[in-house]
Amino acid sequence: MSRGRSAGTDLALRNVTKRYGAVSALTDVSLAVEAGELLTILGPSGSGKTTLLKVVAGFELPEAGIVMLGGSDVTERPPAARNIGMVFQNYALFPHMTVRENVAFPLEMRRVPRRLIEEKVARALALVELTGYEARLPTQLSGGQQQRVALARAIVFDPILLLLDEPFGALDRKLREQMQLEVRRLQRQLGLTTLFITHDQEEALVLSDRIAVMSHGRIEQIGAPDEIYERPANGFVADFVGESNVIAGRAAARKDGLVEIELEDGARICVAGDRIPDAGAEVRVLVRPERLELASDGAAINRVAGTVVETVYLGTSYKYRLRVPGGREWLVRRPVRAGEAPLAPGDSVAVGFAPGDAHLIAG
Amino acid sequence: MTEAVATLPLAAGDRVRRRHARSVLGALALSTPALVLLLVFFALPLLRLFWLSVDAGTFLPYEKALTERLYLTVFWETFKIAAAVTVLTLLLGYPVAYFLATTTRLWQFVGFAFVMLPFWTSILVRTYAWMVLLGRNGVVNRTLLDLGLITEPLPLLHNFTGVLIGMVHVLLPYMIFPIYNAMRKVDADLVRAAEGLGAPGYAVFRRIYLPLTMEGVLAGTTLVFILSLGFFITPALLGGGRVAMIAVIIEQQVREFLNWGFAGALSVVLLASTLVVYGLVHRLLRPRFAEGVR
């Protein structure tokens, strides 16, 4: 089962549209997943993530568009003939079958010889560390164990594609993180092309080769985790992935790859940008809380004076809510350091950021 | 589970047991009205029946019921018919239940109306309707003759076939409702999961859907089987006297000969053999996962 090269197949969706009555669950979705890649679909509840998986798996026929798997059009191929492993949002383990029978099921459907089935089931269960649980029924397992059975069942038959629909939704944080690593390890080890769904942006950042952010049935942006985080394509992505400070203003001047922006209150800030807007255009600037620096940290160009409204201790860092001129609030995050007293509400501080730490986003 | 209890300190074990006892008592208190009803309307008459059967101070009625060819044959015939009716209602009822469980609201409404229809007409009227339909010169035979599909009227009435048709019709709803209920509870994702794992349609049905609806099948077959055993009017009218049911004999013993002792013995034997069959069927068909829960 462990393989050097990628066992997966590339997947492509072209202009897929799927409607449920008046609701458009998917609108003109195009997407390409490379062989061996783990692509995460990230989006809020109801944005169409599950629908996308169902179209890929063949449970739903799209009204328009095609699904390509390994270069061939599978849009109308029945699910049983697609050879795709899927872990459902609620695991969908067969309640009347034992762990062993659940995992053996896809092999039996493929008429794998009996001896080989035993071998493969044992190996898959070992992979998810459930050896010894063969005779249990799903109801006799914890949530995490059920999830791992579902995973074993989805990979035991060497699928060409793995679909995971919010598999960790029901797990506690610790188990969740452990499972994330496990899935990542397995996926790498098997070289499986994987489509992973989540509405948890942190999970997406940790796991993915690339992330596709969805909203209202559309894909807003596809890119590597750092790209999504650092250079969100629009306000929605910026807001949905990570915490953000968004500053609205008007492009005033540009020089040497820098854009000078005039804020509503007349203050000016400088931002680095590869996409330089026309002078006078309305723009928004994204600065992540951890990229903001307190004045004492050094010479920041874009300085603003503010007052601490709230201090939150997060273990590894402090999060401050500052009131800045114009009645707005900024979030600032600073690592916890020995001998450094945190700011208290009421303290006045100056914050700033280097032009390279800010990102211009469209409208 | 056992592991956990064993490692608990004794006092805590006691506490667990006490709490368990309390919840059992609570449940008992809540179900008292139902239990009293059952006692008065079921257990007591049953006891009285048994009492009547041994009233004479001997087990002679039992000896007669269990040794005479006539009664053994009638018991056998009764169980045979009940089994045939159960199998037929299952074969007919399962697809209907599936249709009802998966169709749109409108069709569901129409479907239920049709299923319920027999409930709204008296059993006698229904039975006579079948006589009109199935007779030698009945609607069915005349139509088939007119179409030239047969040259002689088919013997549909006054025999085993007639009884089967009549009983299946009357009992079909009792099969459909429990199965429908079980089907509504089946998670559609399980079926999808099976398809996605490579199962062709028939395998999805046999390995997943059928076992998951087995509880309903079990309830339906039990209900229909037991109701069939006690059937009386339909076999008498549609069987033409050729189909012997034990209920007919029991009724005759009571009404005609006031032979409560023997009627009681026959009823007790019927009840006992019903329980045996019930136990066997449950052994064979009971879904495994239902036991594992809790």
Next chain:
Amino acid sequence: MKRRTVIAGLGCVALSGIGRARAQSEPPKPRQIVVNASGGAMATALRKAYFDSFEKEYGIRIVDTSPTDFGKLRAMVESGNVEWTVTELGGQDAIRVARMGLVEKIDPKIVDRSGFPEQARSETVYTSSLYSTVLAYRTDVFKPGSHPKSWAEFWDVKKFPGARSLRNHPVDNLEFALLADGVPLDKIYPIDMDRAFKKLDEIKPHVTVWWTTGAQPAQLLVDKEVVLATGWNGRFYDVIKKGAPIAIEWNGGSIKEGTFAIPKGAKDAYWGQKLLAWMSDPKRQAVYATELGYPGPHLETTKYVDPKVAPQMPNYPENLKKQFWNNKQWWDENGEKAAERWNQWLLKK
């Protein structure tokens, strides 16, 4: 105001005076008596033929209840709380109630049954009507005159081919089998069961329906499910009246009685006897007969019914001659044994 009170008081005195005067000849009149019977069409006929006129004559209201229920009768008598003044009895119960002492004797001083056939003058029960299990046939299959005219001919499937229906019960069938086998009318009882069942073996393959309810045989003939059937004359009368191509052969018919009785310890038993006396009148019985096709037993009843209808009655003198009276006593003693043997015989392939 004052005057009215006085008048009412006077009326009251006058009424009680009458009551006392009558008490010397007969018990006081109750406001109502309860008559229990099978209900249905019969209740209507009873009311039309007897109850309405009785109420008018005596000023006693008749409350009719149903159905007949032997167990209830026994419970009433045993507990001493008898609701029914008069009750109809089910088929075989007439003998049983007498044996068990559950009923009052019929008072010959009140109920005059001199016009009844001798077989219908039991000491303990009152015969209210006669009916007969008879042979009926489809007139479009067998022309009247060349139809089966005896049980021997009913048994003759070569000469009279076609499906037959008999009752799923030994009563009458054993008698018919013996008649078919050549036993004379007056030598039927005691029944030789071996001989009867042996004869029944012959007809068994040609009986397509063993009927269980009274309505069945007439319906089977109407639907042409069978061409020959036994059944109760009233049921055939019903469909013949409506024009069905069916006729009755009275030869070898088995006459039985519908009976009423007064439960032991009944309140107002005297008025119960009076009601039975009222019912024994042949003219009133003729009304009942026209209504139901089951005449009262009075030999003159048929004189008072429509002459076209009279030949459809079991006690029409011509018909009475050809039939036999079913022996209740024999059946009371042997019924259970016969039924067991019957069930066994029917199951035999």
